[in-house]
Amino acid sequence: MNSETELPFDYHIVRSRKRRTASLMIDKGRVEVRVPALADECWIDNWVRSKVDWVLPRLQRQTRALEQRAIEISQGGRFFVNGRELALSWRRASRSGVVMADQEIQVSISARVRRPESEVVHEQLQQWMAQQAEAILVPLCLQLGREMRLVPSTVRIKNYRRKWGQCDSRGVITLNWRILHLDPALQRYILVHELCHLKEMNHSSAFWRLVSLHCPEYATLRRQLTETYPYLIW
């Protein structure tokens, strides 16, 4: 007899021959269950049910973040710069470009372009963001580094889908242009974080002490940062 109530969420099953135990992942508002190749459907269902209390709050947090921060490439859609929500629109023009005002961002598409407009707007906005990051984030990082007396050998801009930045053992700091979507306080936290890696190449307590010296509210900012993942996935 099946008296089970319906689960409050859907999940996606990934089977693997190498796997011996089950695990759960919540990614971008989606629940994924990874199980051994021959795991029984009924067993999986019961196992997921036993995890509902763990899954629900996390899933709700992710879904809410998506509702509030997903970037929407459509006419009248929304875009974020420095944590501010801007209304997106585009039009045909003699040449392509991006103009940002107080509450809106407008993309001009060259009249010659034949590809789907939303695809072109997507591409133009990503290029524009990368240029802005080059012009704004690189000098900001260098300035901050001088103030902190932690000077990188180079600061570069890149496109990452899973992280905001990185620092390597040669002192090269690489920043994700998507940082510009974030609130200025979060932007600063990421730069401080990467600059501190110039001295502490790990996440040890010494590292966090150094971070807190330059950014005392880092714990709060770090938590806020987990809710900004929609900026990473457009």
Ligand SMILES: [Zn+2]
């Ligand atoms: Zn780090």
